[in-house]
Amino acid sequence: MPEGHTLHRLARQHQRMFRGQRVSVSSPQGRFIDGADAVNGHVFEKASAYGKHLFHHYSGARIVHVHLGLYGKFTDFTVDAGVPEPVGQVRMRIIGTERGTDLRGPTACEIVTEAEVSEILARLGPDPLRKDADPSSAWTRISKSRRVIGALLMDQSVIAGVGNVYRNELLYRHRIDPHRPGTQMAHGEFGDAWTDLVELMNVGVRKGRIITIRPEDDHGMPSYGRRRPRTYVYRRAGDPCRICDTPIRTEVLEGRNLFWCPTCQS
Template sequence: MPEGHTLHRLAAAYRQVFGGESVRVSSPQGPFAQAALRLDGRPLTSTEAHGKHLFLGFGGTADPASTDWVHIHLGLYGKVRFGEGPAPEPVGQIRLRISTADDTAHADLRGPTTCALISDPEKQEVHRRLGPDPLRDDSLPEQAWQRVSRSGTTVAALLMDQKVLSGVGNIYRAEVLFRQGIDPRLPGRALTREQWDAVWKDLTLLMADGVRDGWIDTVRPEHTPQAMGRPAREDAHGGEVYVYRRAGLPCLVCATPVSAGTHAGRNLFWCPACQPATPIGSLQYRP
């Protein structure tokens, strides 16, 4: 499933290609056809992302202050493809197609979990259900900290809970915990405020890099292939990482084999030496 930086990139791309223009909207696959008809010919006035959710805002309603929103969640299989020139004959499951009025560009959305037309109040309800997003200027890390610091759930599970923190997926989860030397199986309430602040700050930087570059790259300069004289990583996700999908390989920092397991239904990766079990009070935390 795409992580949050991908949705912010898509919001920027829709805004750059279609922002402010009256556009043609259709649903070749059919399920979104009635909503597409309502939006066809109206201007795309706003785009934004919150975590793994994308919102496309259309103006041109009778009420100038009102906006209709297309709410998109890509899920596991959703993809957006932008193209230049007239849109070709639709092939496959295209849920939403947006084209410029002069046929200079188009974008096709395929296979999303969610593609729905919603009102302003409904959009606000989606935001209300989501935790703070490290890529949004209006996010408050304190909200997430209050939930994390009171929870007996593991830090690994909390970082992936979109009600706690939005936009973080398995890659960012594994990598930020490694970079901060935190055992992913540590209970949230055992995390210090200093550790949480470091995690949040690191996520804002790493995810902003992801928006800029289009891939997830988390290694520090001294651990790049060039600096270490090692082969570059070959993976469909791109970018250089410390532990994600590196089970059994030597840690780039200490050479200890990277560990892997399954936690809350998702793969978990960590270095047992760089992310040791943490003493809690007089007891040693044992996962």
């Protein structure tokens, strides 16, 4: 599932592509026809992101809410040589003056009101990528919870936008045992991790990929797959730790794969 930096990057990209334009919106697949009709021909005012949620704001106070889920993806195209025929199950197509984009496979693609946007955001914790983020609410939730920190970091109501890669890598970078209860976290420890998370996710927005390995620890070991980031622990089960050579361990925690070094994070 795309992590928060991907949605913020998409919001910036869609602003560059469509902001201020009267766009054409359709649903070639047919599952978003009413929603597409509601914004078709309207001015695309802005795009915004919060956590793993993307919002397209149109004139007339119309808003499209997108959650990519596990399989959602936007594919861009140019229109200078004509608009291409849709390929596959395109839920929503947006066409501007020079470029267009197709959305396939999202968990959510729906028209929402401002009140409904507020309801969505009220269910989420602070987003490290937003300038108005207040980490104190996340700290309050964590410090009072007996759930393990490895689970709390994936809870979008605690911190919005953190996915499995950032969860595993952040805990390793700060030598935190993912099985430690939130009640046993120190405030300074959380503060350092939050500051690091903000920087890591902003790098993800700028670079378009997740980068978590410090230069001094990057010895050229291969990534866990083609075009995948090099990581400390994520998807490296059984491989030697980059720092201490202990085999990386894995287990399923609340339905998601957890990775950690039993030596560095003891």
